[in-house]
Amino acid sequence: MSSPFGSPSPDAAVYVISVAAELTGLHPQTLRAYERMGLIVPGRTGGGGRRYSHRDLERLREIADLTSAGIGIEGVRRIMALELQVDALRARNEELVAELDAVRRGLAARLAQARAQAPTNKLPVLHQSATQSVVVWRRPG
Structure with a gap:
């Protein structure tokens, strides 16, 4: 090529x-x-x-x-094998870092989207069970 x-x-x-x-x-x-x-x-x-x-x-x-x-031939062979292993680990690390960055960007985008779609009502969320109801009153001002 x-x-x-x-x-x-x-x-x-x-x-x-x-x-x-x-x-x-x-x-x-x-x-x-x-x-x-x-x-x-x-x-x-x-x-x-x-x-x-x-x-x-x-x-x-x-x-x-x-x-x-x-360095003897067996030492050379071992050094070169370790260098190949280090190169492979570096490449895998770069892949994982890129994947992590993509996930972080995706989460940030989803969080921004969720915040943009969140209701503007500042009242706490009401939880209801089958046996009781809760009403929350808020004082003006």
């Missing part, structure tokens, strides 16, 4: 492995190893060639940064 200006979307798999390796500073064998480990899943052409997206390149750079900081 392209943007209106003709550049590919961040998820468009457009980079061959040699270009992806050059852009990330990693060896093509390292990219293949990360794929075998399940850290990255590049797109494939009809002939089976790997194609990497901009988002894949960002992920590869992040993996390289973490491993160069001394």
Whole structure:
């Protein structure tokens, strides 16, 4: 999918492995190893060639940064899984905040409507039961 200006979307798999390796500073064998480990899943052409997206390149750079900081592959895998979980929770939180805002706006509108339709009579509401009646008198002034 392209943007209106003709550049590919961040998820468009457009980079061959040699270009992806050059852009990330990693060896093509390292990219293949990360794929075998399940850290990255590049797109494939009809002939089976790997194609990497901009988002894949960002992920590869992040993996390289973490491993160069001394974090092992299992640690990298766990960090990336937690980042995905955090992203999902943020998205869900945004949905809930939007839903709460919509409910608050709806309640405010209903309250305003109810106030506009309320009778102007200031007498208290009278309650009647089957056995008795109540009359409320109000002094003028």
